[in-house]
Amino acid sequence: MLEAIKIRRSIRTYINKKVEEEKIEEILRAAMQAPSSKGACPWEFVVVDDNEVLEKLSKCQHRARHIKYANICIVVLGNKDKFIKPGKWIQDLGASTQNLMLEATNQGLASCWVGVFPKNKVVNKVRETLNLPEKLVPYAIVPIGYSEEENVFIDRFDKSKIHRNLYKK
Known part of the structure; x- marks a missing residue:
């Protein structure tokens, strides 16, 4: 198992240290390598590093307060023009967001998935905060930064959740 998968966890505390542009690009490259139904690749991204915008995004939902402390956040968007099959874009963006967070971990950074869609x-x-056109659907916000907290392995393996051939209680 890849180390980033083992140690990735949600971290909501960040220190005041700039995330390097090279790392941001690698994170976005990883996000765009996600599997996508029929190769639609319906994702777009807004990288936010303006403190005023981070503050506004932190007020978009009650579990997003920590966004204002992050060095950057990446807003994952779905482009309606690329929605080929109903509902598949949601899976595509989920995979993209997971790749994004795994690469952030791989780069030595902390991150936390803040859900936006379908609320x-x-x-x-x-949409209002980022001045998005109607064709772009905000899916998730991922604050990213350096943290004093460490990504550490938490074993979540539970053999009772594995079934073979048929579901058995």
């Missing part, structure tokens, strides 16, 4: 109230707040 219309939150979607609209993020």
Whole structure:
């Protein structure tokens, strides 16, 4: 198992240290390598490093307060023009967001997935904050930064959740 998969966890505390542009690019490259139904690649991204915008995004939903302390955040968007099959874009963006967070871990950074879609109230707040056109659907916000907390392995393996051939209690 890849080390980044083992140690990735949600971290909501960040120190005041700039994330290097090279690392941001690698994170975005990883996000765009995600599998995508019919090769649609419906993702787009907004990289936010402006403190005022980070502050506004931190108020978009009650579990997003930590965004204002991050050095950057990446907002994962779905482009409706690329939605080929209904609902598949949600899976595509989930895979993209996971890749993004795994690469952040690989780069020695902390991150935390903040859900946006399908909560219309939150979607609209993020859309307004970022001045997004109607064709772009905010899916997730991922604050990223350096942290004094470490990504450490937490064993979540549970053999009772594995079934073979048929579901058995």
